[in-house]
Amino acid sequence: MTMTQRPTGALGQGFLARWRPPVTLLICAALFLAGSAQAQPNDPAVSGRIVDASGWAVPGVSVILRRPASGFEQTATTDSDGHYGFDQVPDGAYSITALLPGFSVARKEVVLGREPVVVQFTLRTGSFAEDVTALGSRLVGSEETLRRTPGSVDVLTRDALEASHVFTTNEALRKVPGLHARDDEGLGLRPHIGIRGLSPGSSVKALLLEDGVPTAYAPYGDNASVYHPPIERFARVEVMKGSGQISHGPVTVGGVLNYITPDPPVGRSTSVSLSGGSRDYFNGHLSFGGTWGTTGLLFDVMRKQSDGAREHQHADLNDFTVKVASQLTPEQGVSFKMNYYGEDAQLGLSGLRDSEYIEDPRQNPFVDDELDASRSGFTGTYRALVKNNLALTTTGYVQVYRPEWWWQSSHSGQRPRNPADPRCVDPIDVTPQCGNQGRSSRYTVLGIEPRVRIDHSLFGLSQETDVGARLHAEIQERQLEKGATPTARTGILLEDNRRTTDAASAFLQHRFLLGAWTITPGVRVEHMRHERVNRLGNEGTGVTGNATLTEVVPGLGIAYAMSARVTGFAGIHRGFAPPRVEDLIANDTGSATDLEAERSWNTEVGARALVAPGLRVDASFFQIEYENQIIAANLAGGEGSTLTNGGETLHRGLESALSFDSATLTRGSNNIYARLAGTWVPVARLTGVRLATLPGGELVSVSGNRVPYAPESLVSFTLGYRRTALLDVQVEAQHLGQQFGDTLNTVPSSVNGQQGLIPAYTLWNAAATWYVSRPRVSFFVAVKNLADRTFIVDRSRGILPSIPRLVQAGLSWRF
Structure with a gap:
C-alpha cells in the first residue's frame, strides 16, 4: 500500500488531469449504448398485459398504481385481452399491484419519467397478499401487506433521494423518523446509526441488511458498520422498528434497515450520471440493464471521491454490481448478485482535543493515516411456488471484507506524548512522535437461509405462517502492529487473533387474519458458539477460549385496519443483541467474561393514515426498557474504555412522519410538496x-442521568416545488437536539474533548433539478450546509466537526 498526500481544496486542483480517463470512459459508454436507442413520446404513461401461468389473458384484474409517500393512487381494470393502462401520470417512483380473487397478489416497482413504460404480470393461483418474489428480501411488500404489518415501517424511495441529491447515507437516513445518523469523517462511509435514543456508535444497535442479507462484517461476533455500502447503489431503503423485526436477526434491540438494490428493468435501460463539486468531489455512475426472454440483467458501476470534513482527509471509492434474475418456469426463479467495493482513503481515527478544535476545527494533525479496504460479496436466491398456498425462498451468501488501516493516534486522549516514555517503547503510547499502529484484517461471512410462507385456514379462520432458519459462520482474522514511524506500513506484532462464530437460528411468525384485525405472534431462537484464538498468548504457544449463547426472542403484534386508509398497530417484542467476541472472551486467558447480551423489552403503539389524497401521516409512541445495555466501563465516557454490563436504561418517546403533495389532490402538473420526519425522546436515562x-x-452515582448521544429532538423538514418533466427545487432543514458525550452529563468540554455537551444545531441544504425532454437529460445543483456553519458532531474519539459548505453540480442522462 502506498501513501499519497492529497491537498484539500476546491474542484479543479488536478481533477481533470487525474479523472479524465474514467470520465471519458463513462461518456463513451453512454454514447455507444445510446446509438441504437429509440426515441420515445414525452407523455409519461404505464401500460401492460396480465396473463395467468398458462399464458391466457386474465380480464377483470384490478391494477393499482400507487405512490405511497404522496398518497397517489389510481385503479384500472384489465379488458378482455388482459390489457390495462394509465395515462398522464406524474413522473416518479411507483408500485403497481395486480389483484384478483383466487390469485396471489402480484407487485412490481417502476420509475416513470418522460417515456411510456410497459409492465407485464403473470398471476398465479393462490391467496398470498404479497408477491412471493419479494419473500425474504424485503421487510414489507405490497400496500396490502403493510396494512397488516404490526409496527412502524418507513420507506425511502429512489426519486426522493435523487430529488435531494443526497451526498451521504447519513443525509438520507435523517429523513426517517426515529433515526439518528451521526457523522464521522464527513463522507458518510461508516454511518453511526442510533434508533429511538439508542447509542449510534458504529451502528451496533441496528441490524443492517442488503436485500434481506446482513451486511456487517461480523453480525454475530462484532456488529459494527466499519463497512457500509454506498447509498447510490440502492433503489429504496426500508426501516422497520416494531415486533416484525424478529423475523430477522440476530440484533432486535433497535430496528432493521434493509437496503434494496434495483431489479433488472423490464426493457433495456441505461443511465449515466456525472457530477462534481467543491472539496475535490466527483461522482460517476453508469447503470445498464434489460430483460431478454425470461432473464434480466443489471450492470451498475460507480466511481466516487471527495475530501472529508477536515484537512488531510480524502476517499476514493469504486463500486461494481451485477445482478441477474431468471424465471425458470412460471413457478420457479433464481437470482444472483455479485458486488465489489474498493476504498482507498486518507482517514484516521482520532478527533481533536479541545484546544485544537478552538484553534482550527478543520485541522487534522495526522497527515499519514490511511485506510485501504475491499469487500466482495455474492448472493444467490432460489424462489419457488411449491403449491398455490406454499412459497419457498432459499438464499445463500458469502462476503469477504479486507481492511488495512494505519493511524497515528486512535483517540485524542493519546496526546501529547508521555514524557515518562521518551523512547516510545510502551505499545499504548501511540502519538505522532511515537510512530503509528496498523490493523490488517480479513472478515469472512457465509450462510444459507431458507424461508417458507404458508397460506391456510384453521377452524374457518384465514391464516399465514412464515417460518425460516439460518446457518451462519464468521471468521475474523485480525492483526495489530506498531510501526516505528508515522509512515510505517509494517512493525512489531501486538495482536494476532482468529475469532470464529458458528450460529444457527430459526423463527416462526403466525398471522391470524380476522377481517380488519391481524394478530401476529412470533418467536425467534438464536444459538451461537464463539471461539477466540490468541496466537501470541502463553509466550507464543497460543491461548484459546470459547463461549456459547442461546437466546429466545418472542414478539406479539396487532394491526387493525380501521378503514382502507387508516391502520392502527401495537406490538411488544424482546430486544436482543449479542456481545462482541473480543469482549466475551478474555484475550490473555481465554476465559469467558461475565459480560451478558443486551436485552430489552420494546413496545410501540401507533397508526398510519392517508388523511386525504396527497396527505399521509404516520405516528407512533415507543418505549425501550433495557434490562442490560452494554456501555463503556468508564462511564465518564471516551474512546478506549472496555465494554461492560450497563444495567437498566429507559427510552421513551414519540415519532411521526408527514408527507404532502398538492398534485395528488389537484391532479395537475404543478406540485408543492412537503416532507416531515420528527422524533421526540424526552426520556433516555x-x-x-x-x-x-x-x-x-x-466514584459518583449517574443513575437518572441521560444516556450519551441520545438527542431529545430530531427533525428533518423538506419543502419543494416540482413541475412535471421540467423543474424540481427544494430546501431542507435537518435539526439535531443537544446531546451529552458522557454519562456524567458533563457540560464544559474536557481537555481531550471526549466529554462535554454537544450543542443543538440545524443544517440547511438546497437542491434544484432541471429536466430536458430530448435528449432525456437532467441537470442539477445542490448545496449542503448552506450557511457554512461549523458544529460538533461527535466526541467519542475527540471532537469531530460537521461538513463545511459543499457545492455540487451534475447531469444525468437516461435512455
Missing part, C-alpha cells in the same frame, strides 16, 4: 444503580 469514576478516582 440510566435507571439502574450505576457509578462513574471521576478523573481523580472518586
